Amino acid sequence: MTDDELKKRAQFLAAYDAQLRTDAETPSAIKVARHGPLRLVTFMNGRGFITYQDLDAADNAAIRRLVPEVMAYYREDPEITRVEWKTRGHDHAPGLHEALLDNGFTADDPESIMIGEASALAVEVSLPAGVTLRQVTEEPDVRAMSAMQDEVFGDPVSEEMADALLHRFAIDPGMELWVGEVEGRIVTAGRLELVPGTKFAGIWGGATREEWRGRGIYRALTAARARSALSRGKSLIHSDSTEYSRPILERSGLLKVSTTTPYRWRR
Numbered sequence: 001m002t003d004d005e006l007k008k009r010a011q012f013l014a015a016y017d018a019q020l021r022t023d024a025e026t027p028s029a030i031k032v033a034r035h036g037p038l039r040l041v042t043f044m045n046g047r048g049f050i051t052y053q054d055l056d057a058a059d060n061a062a063i064r065r066l067v068p069e070v071m072a073y074y075r076e077d078p079e080i081t082r083v084e085w086k087t088r089g090h091d092h093a094p095g096l097h098e099a100l101l102d103n104g105f106t107a108d109d110p111e112s113i114m115i116g117e118a119s120a121l122a123v124e125v126s127l128p129a130g131v132t133l134r135q136v137t138e139e140p141d142v143r144a145m146s147a148m149q150d151e152v153f154g155d156p157v158s159e160e161m162a163d164a165l166l167h168r169f170a171i172d173p174g175m176e177l178w179v180g181e182v183e184g185r186i187v188t189a190g191r192l193e194l195v196p197g198t199k200f201a202g203i204w205g206g207a208t209r210e211e212w213r214g215r216g217i218y219r220a221l222t223a224a225r226a227r228s229a230l231s232r233g234k235s236l237i238h239s240d241s242t243e244y245s246r247p248i249l250e251r252s253g254l255l256k257v258s259t260t261t262p263y264r265w266r267r
Helices: 003-020 060-075 096-102 139-152 158-173 217-231 247-251
Strands: 031-035 038-043 046-053 082-088 111-117 131-136 177-182 183-192 200-208 236-241 257-266
Touching: 003 111, 003 200, 003 257, 031 060, 038 060, 060 096, 082 096, 082 247, 131 139, 131 217, 131 247, 139 158, 139 177, 139 183, 158 177, 177 217, 183 217, 200 217, 217 236, 217 247, 236 247, 247 257
Parallel strands: 046 082, 200 236
Antiparallel strands: 031 038, 038 046, 082 257, 111 236, 111 257, 131 177, 177 183, 183 200
């Protein structure tokens, strides 16, 4: 990494911590409680979510106390069926991994936190013949998009996930849903989320059917979302990226500034 890239990486990471690790991270929360440095978030459909800007220099012993205290809060609510604890690789969090495992969490694969200038992504990308991109707003299209993403990610098609997406879409004017289609069949999809009060827009949920990967479709969908972000006043793009999407974003000029690992608990 060049000196310029190292400088940009530090600037991007500082902006991420200051602007995104706040209430801006959970715009569709139905309840937020505080416990020390932690924000304990409740979403619809019984989902809990734990996040924070930092852990106030907590040591191993403090973290060992913190995790079961937080889980007692969620266990007392019979509506909560699952909880995600979102960790970041650049945080000082001694013993957190072990404490989470000891309290019934399992770790997902790490993802890369990618940040860059929206203008670096907003380029013209040629699409294969027959592929078209568009925003979707109607319920049947949103449900078809959600089902396609479930299939690509290897999950059962979930009406609950579609319902949550429709609820969020109805209340959040800063969210856009984008798809790429071939003869009316969705082959790629993703969200754009404008973060109020910040320079950021997030690109999320990127999924492309396997037979259409490697043909520029995801990159074109990303470019379309970046152009929309710029048109709505956002200059920075961020994404938590899997190893499928990270190389595409890197080629477009985004930098990996850290990692994030979700830990999940189910009742």
